[in-house]
Amino acid sequence: MRSRLNVYYRFAKEVWSTIDMTHPLLRKLRFGARLTTEDESVLMSILDPARTVSPREDVAEEGIRPHALPLIVEGWACRYSTLANGQRQIISLFIPGDLCEPFGMLPRFMDHSVATLTPVIMSPVRVERLKSAVTSSPRIEEALWWDLLVSTAIDREHLVSLGRRTATERLGHLFCELHLRLDMVGLVDGMGYEMPVTQADLGDLLGLSMVHVNRSLQELRRTGLMSLRGRRLTINDLHGLRELSFFDEGYLHPEGANA
Amino acid sequence: MRSRLNVYYRFAKEVWSTIDMTHPLLRKLRFGARLTTEDESVLMSILDPARTVSPREDVAEEGIRPHALPLIVEGWACRYSTLANGQRQIISLFIPGDLCEPFGMLPRFMDHSVATLTPVIMSPVRVERLKSAVTSSPRIEEALWWDLLVSTAIDREHLVSLGRRTATERLGHLFCELHLRLDMVGLVDGMGYEMPVTQADLGDLLGLSMVHVNRSLQELRRTGLMSLRGRRLTINDLHGLRELSFFDEGYLHPEGANA
DNA sequence: CGGTTGCTTGAGATCCATCAATAGGAGTGG
DNA sequence: CCACTCCTATTGATGGATCTCAAGCAACCG
Numbered sequence: 001m002r003s004r005l006n007v008y009y010r011f012a013k014e015v016w017s018t019i020d021m022t023h024p025l026l027r028k029l030r031f032g033a034r035l036t037t038e039d040e041s042v043l044m045s046i047l048d049p050a051r052t053v054s055p056r057e058d059v060a061e062e063g064i065r066p067h068a069l070p071l072i073v074e075g076w077a078c079r080y081s082t083l084a085n086g087q088r089q090i091i092s093l094f095i096p097g098d099l100c101e102p103f104g105m106l107p108r109f110m111d112h113s114v115a116t117l118t119p120v121i122m123s124p125v126r127v128e129r130l131k132s133a134v135t136s137s138p139r140i141e142e143a144l145w146w147d148l149l150v151s152t153a154i155d156r157e158h159l160v161s162l163g164r165r166t167a168t169e170r171l172g173h174l175f176c177e178l179h180l181r182l183d184m185v186g187l188v189d190g191m192g193y194e195m196p197v198t199q200a201d202l203g204d205l206l207g208l209s210m211v212h213v214n215r216s217l218q219e220l221r222r223t224g225l226m227s228l229r230g231r232r233l234t235i236n237d238l239h240g241l242r243e244l245s246f247f248d249e250g251y252l253h254p255e256g257a258n259a
Numbered sequence: 260m261r262s263r264l265n266v267y268y269r270f271a272k273e274v275w276s277t278i279d280m281t282h283p284l285l286r287k288l289r290f291g292a293r294l295t296t297e298d299e300s301v302l303m304s305i306l307d308p309a310r311t312v313s314p315r316e317d318v319a320e321e322g323i324r325p326h327a328l329p330l331i332v333e334g335w336a337c338r339y340s341t342l343a344n345g346q347r348q349i350i351s352l353f354i355p356g357d358l359c360e361p362f363g364m365l366p367r368f369m370d371h372s373v374a375t376l377t378p379v380i381m382s383p384v385r386v387e388r389l390k391s392a393v394t395s396s397p398r399i400e401e402a403l404w405w406d407l408l409v410s411t412a413i414d415r416e417h418l419v420s421l422g423r424r425t426a427t428e429r430l431g432h433l434f435c436e437l438h439l440r441l442d443m444v445g446l447v448d449g450m451g452y453e454m455p456v457t458q459a460d461l462g463d464l465l466g467l468s469m470v471h472v473n474r475s476l477q478e479l480r481r482t483g484l485m486s487l488r489g490r491r492l493t494i495n496d497l498h499g500l501r502e503l504s505f506f507d508e509g510y511l512h513p514e515g516a517n518a
Numbered sequence: 519c520g521g522t523t524g525c526t527t528g529a530g531a532t533c534c535a536t537c538a539a540t541a542g543g544a545g546t547g548g
Numbered sequence: 549c550c551a552c553t554c555c556t557a558t559t560g561a562t563g564g565a566t567c568t569c570a571a572g573c574a575a576c577c578g
Binding site for chain 1: 263264266338341342343344346348349350351361363364366368370371403405407408411412414415416417418419421422423424433465505507509510512514515517
């Protein structure tokens with residue numbers, strides 16, 4: 001069954017109509033700019049060889065000097081930070097196609113850490129190569145700025161959730177957002193998707209205790225709008241879930257940066 | 260009395276030793292790159308004429324198509340977002356020297372709003388001019404990427420506060436951060452500074468109710484580490500306040516991006 | 519099988535929100 | 549100079565959302 005989000009198919013439909021092995025980075029960036037075939041092969045050529053990382057492993061630790069941006073090809077990862085009292089806060093969630101650091105700004109040392117949540121296949125991208133790709137094509141530049149725009153907007157909306165949404169609203173909002181993001185890279189089937197994040201990690205992501213995550217998920221299940229069973233998330237009423245959690249897709253800028 | 264944060268004086272001390280009318284943007288960017296006199300006049304030349312904005316006025320409303328980045332010269336402003344149920348969350352706080360949007364990524368429409376908190380003098384910067392300044396000098400490019408790095412790190416640390424810090428910790432952390440940021444642009448005298456944000460706005464910033472902000476401020480006052488009276492914030496024990504609120508200055512990258 | 523990891527449930531405590539009222543201070547007009 | 553208003557800060561009382569502690573259960577895996 002095809003997803004209903006036809007608005008996103010503008011640039012990508014000719015590819016999506018067949019089985020598609022396109023790299024998730026390209027899938028996503030096609031929403032940000034009208035990449036040519038040439039642009040896409042440039043982007044593919046600058047990736048370092050993919051490597052596999054086990055679940056719950058640090059990809060970049062706080063304090064180190066990073067040399068390349070981790071790009072997720074398969075699996076889920078996160079950016080997190082740990083307080084002096086041991087509490088962990090997950091700042092961003094990364095899915096296939098995501099660059100784990102903003103392109104163009106590698107600091108002298110990491111002020112946070114990046115870790116995998118599931119088994120992950122990732123290709124590091126060296127900054128110099130990314131920057132030369134940017135200068136080689138205005139469409140690549142546009143696409144990468146769009147990606148940066150969207151990922152900062154995602155973080156901001158996350159901040160709004162922590163500040164002003166209740167536990168069930170936070171969960172509902174997260175699942176609405178993931179529905180769109182995963183759909184962009186072809187990982188939604190029907191109205192559901194694989195959601196391999198544990199309840200403890202959801203707690204660290206949403207600023208809640210694991211116990212409360214569990215109870216709030218039960219409450220969401222009781223509303224009938226959605227349910228999370230095992231690693232499978234099912235949305236029964238997308239519109240209702242969006243209303244419940246004050247979700248407005250605008251911040252994901254599906255129209256492209258300068259469209 | 261000079262501030263104690265001598266680490267920051269590396270690039271700027273020749274200027275700070277005299278009364279200094281330097282534009283706050285330059286003051287701040289000097290921490291990010293070794294700007295030449297030429298670079299600084301390029302930066303000054305791309306600013307549109309300054310204009311005055313009243314307190315509590317929107318500078319850029321959600322939904323509009325922005326054409327220039329607001330740059331704060333004097334006064335305080337914020338980025339905020341409003342939920343469908345009317346709740347407001349302040350996402351970022353802007354002080355003199357701050358660009359209210361990341362350089363390089365102007366979207367088709369604003370997914371949030373920018374508003375003043377006090378009377379503000381601001382100079383809009385048009386994106387084309389900023390981009391041409393970036394290509395004209397690698398030091399300007401470095402400085403602006405550093406600024407973007409720092410401002411996203413500030414937002415992330417804010418997110419950590421909302422997720423994992425208690426009310427008093429959030430307030431303490433905010434005041435430690437502001438102490439550093441204001442010091443960079445010369446707005447700290449002794450161990451205190453002017454802090455014109457109302458308690459209601461602090462609530463919207465930190466995800467708390469106004470009442471609880473008030474009580475938590477009283478608790479901080481009782482600790483003796485700091486106090487907020489009128490519009491004046493006084494820090495009596497910076498080290499203690501940092502410990503209390505798990506503040507680690509690393510995320511503000513005072514060493515520059517590529518130092 | 520025993521160990522591990524993730525999920526679930528109950529009970530009690532805590533942090534923080536809400537509601538409601540009061541007080542102070544700055545500006546304004548008479 | 550006073551009366552008035554608005555905005556901000558303060559205080560008390562109560563309830564609710566969420567946390568912590570603690571225990572049990574289910575699935576998986578070597």
